[in-house]
Amino acid sequence: MKKWLNPRSAFGISLIAIALIALPFVAAMGGQAWVRIVNFAILYVFLALGLNIVVGFAGLLDLGYIAFYAVGAYAYALLASPHFGLHLPFWVILPIGALLACVFGVLLGSPTLKLRGDYLAIVTLGFGEIVRIFMNNLNAPVNITNGPQGITLIDPVAFGDFKFSGTTQIFGFALSGPQKYYYLLVVLSILVIIINLRLQNSRIGRAWQAIREDEIAAKAVGINTRNVKLLAFAMGASFGGVAGGVFAAMQGFVSPESFSLIESVMILAMVVLGGMGHIPGVILGAVLLSVLPEVLRYGVGPLQMAVFGKMLVDPESLRMLVFGLALVLVMRFKPAGLWPSPERKRELTGEA
Amino acid sequence: MDIFLQQIINGLVQGSIYALVALGYTMVYGIMGLINFAHGEVVMIGTLVTITVAGTMIKAGMPVVLAGFAGLSASVLVCMALGWGLERIAYRPLRNAPRLTPLITAIGMSIVLQNLAMMIWGRNYMTFPPLLPKMDFEVAGANFTAVQLIIVLVSSLTMGGLLLLVYRTKLGMAMRATSQNPAVASLMGVNINRVIAAAFVIGSALGALAGVMVGTYYEIAHYQMGFMLGLKAFTAAVLGGIGNLAGAMLGGVLLGIIEALGAGYIGDLTGGFLGSHYQDIFAFIVLIIVLMFKPSGLFGEKTGDRA
Numbered sequence: 001m002k003k004w005l006n007p008r009s010a011f012g013i014s015l016i017a018i019a020l021i022a023l024p025f026v027a028a029m030g031g032q033a034w035v036r037i038v039n040f041a042i043l044y045v046f047l048a049l050g051l052n053i054v055v056g057f058a059g060l061l062d063l064g065y066i067a068f069y070a071v072g073a074y075a076y077a078l079l080a081s082p083h084f085g086l087h088l089p090f091w092v093i094l095p096i097g098a099l100l101a102c103v104f105g106v107l108l109g110s111p112t113l114k115l116r117g118d119y120l121a122i123v124t125l126g127f128g129e130i131v132r133i134f135m136n137n138l139n140a141p142v143n144i145t146n147g148p149q150g151i152t153l154i155d156p157v158a159f160g161d162f163k164f165s166g167t168t169q170i171f172g173f174a175l176s177g178p179q180k181y182y183y184l185l186v187v188l189s190i191l192v193i194i195i196n197l198r199l200q201n202s203r204i205g206r207a208w209q210a211i212r213e214d215e216i217a218a219k220a221v222g223i224n225t226r227n228v229k230l231l232a233f234a235m236g237a238s239f240g241g242v243a244g245g246v247f248a249a250m251q252g253f254v255s256p257e258s259f260s261l262i263e264s265v266m267i268l269a270m271v272v273l274g275g276m277g278h279i280p281g282v283i284l285g286a287v288l289l290s291v292l293p294e295v296l297r298y299g300v301g302p303l304q305m306a307v308f309g310k311m312l313v314d315p316e317s318l319r320m321l322v323f324g325l326a327l328v329l330v331m332r333f334k335p336a337g338l339w340p341s342p343e344r345k346r347e348l349t350g351e352a
Numbered sequence: 353m354d355i356f357l358q359q360i361i362n363g364l365v366q367g368s369i370y371a372l373v374a375l376g377y378t379m380v381y382g383i384m385g386l387i388n389f390a391h392g393e394v395v396m397i398g399t400l401v402t403i404t405v406a407g408t409m410i411k412a413g414m415p416v417v418l419a420g421f422a423g424l425s426a427s428v429l430v431c432m433a434l435g436w437g438l439e440r441i442a443y444r445p446l447r448n449a450p451r452l453t454p455l456i457t458a459i460g461m462s463i464v465l466q467n468l469a470m471m472i473w474g475r476n477y478m479t480f481p482p483l484l485p486k487m488d489f490e491v492a493g494a495n496f497t498a499v500q501l502i503i504v505l506v507s508s509l510t511m512g513g514l515l516l517l518v519y520r521t522k523l524g525m526a527m528r529a530t531s532q533n534p535a536v537a538s539l540m541g542v543n544i545n546r547v548i549a550a551a552f553v554i555g556s557a558l559g560a561l562a563g564v565m566v567g568t569y570y571e572i573a574h575y576q577m578g579f580m581l582g583l584k585a586f587t588a589a590v591l592g593g594i595g596n597l598a599g600a601m602l603g604g605v606l607l608g609i610i611e612a613l614g615a616g617y618i619g620d621l622t623g624g625f626l627g628s629h630y631q632d633i634f635a636f637i638v639l640i641i642v643l644m645f646k647p648s649g650l651f652g653e654k655t656g657d658r659a
Contacts, residue, residue, distance in 0.1 A: 055452075061452070111640070111644045112640065112644070115643055115647050117451075118385075118387060118590075119590065119594075119643055119647060122586065122587065122590050122639065123639065123643055125583070126587065126635070126637075127636070127640070129583075129633070130633045130636050133632055136629075265459050268456075269459060269460075272453070272456045276450075314470075317470045317471050318467075318471075320466075321467040321471070323463060324460045324461065324463030324464035324467065325460070325464055326460075327457065327459065327460030327463070328457050328461060328464065331449070331456050331460065332442075332445055332446065335446060335449035336449075336453075
């Protein structure tokens, strides 16, 4: 850590920075749809890093992570839309969403954290479903979530008069809505990456890793396993809440459909496929798994036309089929993920 | 009172189906500690194969009984082959991989099977051909149909047969030994690969049977039907104590009854605030409550640390 600002890494960092700044303009050449895809990739990086705290660092298998994302998204939607007539600014709502998600995390965590492994997985999964079912049905007799129709016309993120929706001119550049959100997301993600990096080597981070490796031993050396695990849950949940808020603002629309179990599973797949507990690996996994289905969406149709001259199979199902196969194949040939941390790789290959 | 009895009957029928599916999860989990997420899709494929085979035969003018048997056998055979293939291709190479790796593989296989089914059978709802005669019975003010009666009977018989297989045959003994300690079992001459394959094949056959029952009961099928069914069945298996056969059976029946009663009475209990569309949350709420007080399920033995 000490020498990270030597000339070589400074050069590397500036290269990455330039690439990150240029990316939305490059993506925009393919149309604003690609900027949105990039935005979602970054949002998933954010979510995957949040889940990485729970699954990767502390080793708690959480299959209901999307519930916290949902809580954040609905908190934003309810506090900044015509639904209740409230229009709070986003920097008030994001902390509220994070706090609310955190409370939910503790609520779920406190009774269930004594469960081990797969039992915890199924309970968190159940919790995620419960949250989704409530969002789907809390429109009667009192209309809170507007049911399956969801909430529309959510306010965009805004600093004073500077709105993140629509196109604005800055220094002669025309910045579209998605491009502005891109920069917001990049800043947030860098923040999360820094928090993750700092946590990893902190006292708490080591406590999490100790619990992951051997809970009984961790207890024996004086770690308060219950509180530390709860902290992992709460922290992961707050990240989910913030991501949910940004999602709601960016989309302008939330409905329970966005928070189904398959989303939790996808985020978990990003963490595991990339390399659990290894921050660059998780980022890679999130980017790959969020972009791959989109590339396939645009790729499989034309490819079939080119090869066979007609559509043989429905592109929509083919792309998910390829996606599923990709998951299976990566796990088959890279069981520790695409980019595992060095220690983990050593453990698996059996080198001392 | 008759509503109560009626809901108990409905719950019992739904519960027997859950129990059959739950057995597939629990056998695989008991032996190799894997949540086979793709099991729900196996059940779905079982239903859809029956629709194709039996439906075509009925359309061709063959007797319904013959078509029913052909459909059932076809779906059992296809699912057994599918279960065997899943284990052989997807899970066997990962036996010594980190714990979460096979879980992601299972999720991947589940996505693959669902989309394959969508390619083959399309994305619309399909009607299940009527294989059983429509008859109603009435006992003490509650109604039940021949279909319901047969579902409960057949699943009880099947489960009895499975218990015999596991506790009275050599293969069963090998399975129990493997679930206790695979390494020692293999030292005693048990062929681990065969035992695990057998668990997958038997579980899938039960799943196919459950799939046919779901089809006959609801008379409708869809490529996404396996997901929620699998989830509930897995919940049932955990409720009973995962890895425990009798636990999965009782957990399944219990879950079915709780759901039915919950859906029947939630409106009265909450003064109309929550309605029967909250049916799906009962499974999970009961699960969370049970696990809070009995972390290894209702009938599970205390297991070691699997995390």
